[in-house]
Structures are given as structure tokens and as C-alpha cells.
Amino acid sequence: MKILSVSTATNQLSVALNEDTTVMVEKSEHDKRNHSEHLDPLIAEILTENHLKLKDIDRFAVAIGPGSYTGLRIGVTTIKMFASILAKQAVGVSTMKALAANCQDTDTLIVAGIDARNDNFFAGAYLRENGQLVNIIEDGHYHIDKLLKAVKDYALAHKLEKVVFVGTGFEKQKEAINKLDLPVSFGTDEQNVTHAGVIGKLAIDEQPVEPDQLLPRYLRRTQAEVDWHKKTGKPFEADSNYVEEV
Template sequence: MKILSVSTATNHLSVALNEDKKIIVEKNEHDERNHSEHLDPLINEILVNNNLKLKDIDRFAVAIGPGSYTGLRIGITTVKMFASILKKDVVGISTLKALAASCSDQKSLIVAGIDARNDNYFAGAYIIDSAGKLVNVIPDGHYHIDTLLNAVHDYLEQSKYAKLIFIGSGFNKQGKLIKDLHVPFTYGTADQNVVHAGIIGKLALDEKAVDPDKLLPRYLRRTQAEVDWHKKTGKPFGPDSNYVEEV
């Protein structure tokens, strides 16, 4: 199965072509903010260099969040359009799961996160089970660092895991609080700490395809636009999908 995968969730842009679990090629741009200008050329470059056309792709995959509101929409809109027009499979992958999947340590609790400022993080924790599958054990969410580390502490208390690895952005400034857990820990490498489309492609191989129209971003917190919409309409907050579909 040929899978074309995209991540525009952060300031790191990544596009990859996978053949089943093998990463054929991955293209990355670091610290760029203009994903809308660079995404299509990267996709085209990968296709041309591999003598492929979009119609030759069997499945499209994309990081659906958390992440940059604008960035997520760019990637998701692009793959939705491809999948809808070409009548191909499309899969959404948690940005945090993609980060966690860069770690292969079965003896550590993997905490994946994206700095959301003011000591807040989009984060979740994962383990690799005996079958080699990545399992989400602390749900992806929007956490203050104290709440996140309390959840980590509670999980460690009732599990066999005695080590931690923090993958993603912003955790290195929380070293003092992390040390208070009194558990050996490490940080991810520079390569692990960014989202890779090739990993998204690997994860997408085992995921169930969805209707392109139902592929929506997972922000994990209210956008300012949604807050303003609530104030204007007086309608209660519901799932992100209700708001996204209405506007």
C-alpha cells in the first residue's frame, strides 16, 4: 500500500511516501511558518521523483492535532481534497501519537507533548505493549504541567514502568518539577522531538479509514474564534465537530 502522509501541525513541515511500513522518502522543512506555500511543492517533488501521480496513492494520512490551528487546517484540507476527489482512503493520526511513536523503548512511559505556553501542554502518555503496539494510557489533552505530572505520577504508581521519556517541545524547562517525581527520565533527541510524516504513514497502515468529510482537527482546547462564536450565538459548547461544521 502506497501512503502519502503530511504533518502541518507545528512549525515543522513534513511530507512522506511510505510503501506499507517502509518509508520511501520523507521531506522536512524546519522552523517554517508558510506551510500553505510549501506543502504542495513538497508533495509534487516526492511524486515526480518517484514516478508517481496522486492517483497512484492508495491512502492519505495527516496529523489531525493537537497543534497550530491554521497549520492543522492546511494539512487536513489538502488530504481531504485529495481523498475526496480521487475516492481514496484517508486517515487522521494524533500528533502526540506520532511523536510518541518515535520512541521504541518498551520499558519507559513515553510522555509526548507540545508546549502550549504558560506552563500548559498539549500532551498524552503512551506505552509500547508486549505486542509492540503503541497504547495511549494518559489521554491526549490540554494540561497544566502540574496536572500532567500528577497524572504521570499516578500512572507510575500502579504500573511496572520505572523510567520516563519526554518527547516534544518545552519539557526541558520543567526539569525541576520532573525531578520531583523521583523517577529516572530523559528527553527526546532533536529528531524525536519533531513530528515526522514517515511515522504518521506507518501508524496509518493499521488505522481505519474515515469519510473525508468527517476528518476534522482535534484542537483539544477552544479556539478564540469558537469562544467568540459562543458569545455571539449564545449556543452551548459541544464537540469541536459541531462548531467546525457550522462555520
């Protein structure tokens, strides 16, 4: 099965072509924020170099979040369009799960996170059980204090002696992390970024969805939603009409 996967969830753009669990090629651009300009050319480059067309792809996969609002929309919209037009399978993969998958450690609580500024993180924690990643602390938007309390409580309750932090921003929290009084380590440069090839591997075991059901997982209200709520006093809804109201 040929899988084309992309990640636009962070400031790194990543595109990969997998043949089942084998990463055939992965190309990334670091510290770029104009994903809308670079994503399609990078996809075209990979397909051309491998003598393929979009119609030859069996499954399309994308990091659905959490992450950059604009970045997520770019990646999800692109994959939805490809899958819909070509009547192919579409799969969304958690950005946190993709980060956690970079770590192969067992008997270790893998805390994956993306710096959301002001001591906040998009984060989740995972364990490897029988070769599969299990989400232990639900992906969400956490203040660092709340996240670390959940990590410590789980580690102590389950007698886990190792915790590894992968992703961005944790290096700025070393003082707070060291107060966990647990053996901790931090991911390498390669482990701290989201790889499309890893997303492709995870996509094999994820349940495909209809393209129109593929949606970003922001896990935090956008500023527009907050402003709309303040203006109207109406409760938040899953698909609120604040865009029309503003």
C-alpha cells in the first residue's frame, strides 16, 4: 500500500511516501512558515522522483493536530481534496502520537508536546504496550504545572521509573521538570520534530474516514471564537456560526 503523508502542524513542513511500513522517501523543510507555498511543490517533487502520480497513492494521511491553526488547515484541506477527488482513503493522525512514536523506549512514559507559549503546551502522554502506542494522558492544551502533575501522578501510581519529553519548549521548563523527582530525559533533535514518514506508518493502523469527515483537532479555542463568544454571549458549539456573526 502506497501512503502519502504530510505534516504542516508545526513550523516544520514534512512530506513522505511510504510503501506499507517502509519509508521510501521523506523530505522536510525546517523553520518555514509559508507551508501553503511549499507543500504542493514538495509533494510533486516526491511523486516525480518516484515515477508516480497522485492516482497511484492508496491512502493519504495527515497530522490533524494539535498544532498551528493555519498550518493544520493547510495540511488537512490538501489531503481532503486529494482523497475526495481521487476517491481514496484519508487518515488523520494525532500530532502528539506522531511525536511520541519517535521514541522507541518501553516501560517509559513518553510525554509529547508543542510549546503553546506562556507556559502552556499542546501535549499528551503515551506508553508502548505490545508494540502499540497507548494514549495515557489525553491530548490537550495544558499549563505546564497541570501537565507535570498529571505526569507525576501517573508515573508514581504505575511505578514507572522513566519519563522522556519529546517536542518543543520543554527545554525551557527544565527547572520545573526536574522537580518531578523522577528519572527524566529529553528527545534528540530528530525525535523532537514531526516526521511525515512516521505519520505514514501510524496511518496503517488508523481507521480511514470519509474525506469530508477529516477535520483538524485544534484543542483550543481560536481567538476569533473567543471574541465571538464575548460579543454574543452565546455558548460555544462544535461548529459554531461565529464566522458569520463577526
